[in-house]
Amino acid sequence: MRSIKEALDHRYGDFPHSVDPRLEASEFLRGLASRGVCRRFRDEPVPRELIDTLAALALAAPSKSDLQQRDILIIEDVAIRNRINTLLADQDWIPKAPHFLVVLGNNRRQRQVHNWTGIPFANDHLDAFFNASVDGGIVLSSFVLAAEVAGLGCCPVSVIRNHAQEVSDLLGLPDHVFPVAGLGFGWPQGPSYISLRLPLAATLHRDRYNESTREIISAYDRRRNGVFPYRQQRNVARFGTSESYGWSEDKARQYAEPERADFGQFVNARGFKLK
Numbered sequence: 001m002r003s004i005k006e007a008l009d010h011r012y013g014d015f016p017h018s019v020d021p022r023l024e025a026s027e028f029l030r031g032l033a034s035r036g037v038c039r040r041f042r043d044e045p046v047p048r049e050l051i052d053t054l055a056a057l058a059l060a061a062p063s064k065s066d067l068q069q070r071d072i073l074i075i076e077d078v079a080i081r082n083r084i085n086t087l088l089a090d091q092d093w094i095p096k097a098p099h100f101l102v103v104l105g106n107n108r109r110q111r112q113v114h115n116w117t118g119i120p121f122a123n124d125h126l127d128a129f130f131n132a133s134v135d136g137g138i139v140l141s142s143f144v145l146a147a148e149v150a151g152l153g154c155c156p157v158s159v160i161r162n163h164a165q166e167v168s169d170l171l172g173l174p175d176h177v178f179p180v181a182g183l184g185f186g187w188p189q190g191p192s193y194i195s196l197r198l199p200l201a202a203t204l205h206r207d208r209y210n211e212s213t214r215e216i217i218s219a220y221d222r223r224r225n226g227v228f229p230y231r232q233q234r235n236v237a238r239f240g241t242s243e244s245y246g247w248s249e250d251k252a253r254q255y256a257e258p259e260r261a262d263f264g265q266f267v268n269a270r271g272f273k274l275k
Contacts, residue, residue: 007033013199013223031148036192038153039093044187046099050150055101058143063135070135070180071104072143073171080170084182087163094157097184102160102167103140105132107272108176128176129272136180143183153188156181162259164266175271196224198247221246 004024008015011033023029055072063070075081085095094100107128114121144154160167160182167179198220202213225246233245234253242249264274
């Protein structure tokens with residue numbers, strides 16, 4: 001395993017500080033510094049007891065005001081899993097992942113508590129949806145970290161929200177419960193690679209937001225292409241082929257096409273008010 005300093009230098013291009021030896025001694029932090037995505041798994045199931053333990057560890061994560069507006073739904077039914085595999089067929093690694101779960105945002109339980117106690121619910125606005133979404137994201141991250149410490153590989157699946165209504169129907173989700181993300185996981189087939197991230201000069205701010213990052217991001221495009229270039233360019237028919245195709249152009253092309261334009265309508269249909 002790399003040292004924290006080596007891993008951070010590689011991921012960000014240049015980490016400007018030395019790392020305290022006490023941090024370097026932490027196996028968990030070294031793993032966090034060098035973690036990577038995993039989309040190739042051994043054909044070997046993960047024991048249910050381990051999955052439940054990881055879920056319990058993830059659900060121990062921080063939650064806004066202790067409202068606990070997040071759940072984990074583990075897919076075990078073969079028919080449900082097969083349908084999800086079909087919906088997400090563009091991601092060819094998903095059917096090969098031994099296990100799949102969905103992290104849920106859950107504002108329904110809070111509303112049930114109000115019904116049970118007879119105390120009015122006075123926060124029927126955007127924040128109810130936002131809080132549940134953030135709680136779900138925290139749990140997703142916590143599950144990934146716990147799973148990787150246990151030796152598993154993971155890959156989050158945001159594209160499940162492209163099919164939010166059908167997934168909700170498949171999983172029997174009631175009003176005010178919605179999919180935040182899926183997660184494929186299992187025993188990794190081999191080592192994962194470290195994803196290069198934007199330099200901290202672009203993403204770490206102090207006191208005031210810094211927007212002067214164009215040259216920093218251009219340098220990141222060049223560095224990333226030198227280490228792990230994109231295997232193919234998006235939407236060549238529309239935008240042509242670029243000799244200097246990098247992260248910024250890839251993300252611009254990605255969001256030049258409508259994606260999940262109906263998600264707000266879905267959220268409204270789940271009973272949330274987005275104002």
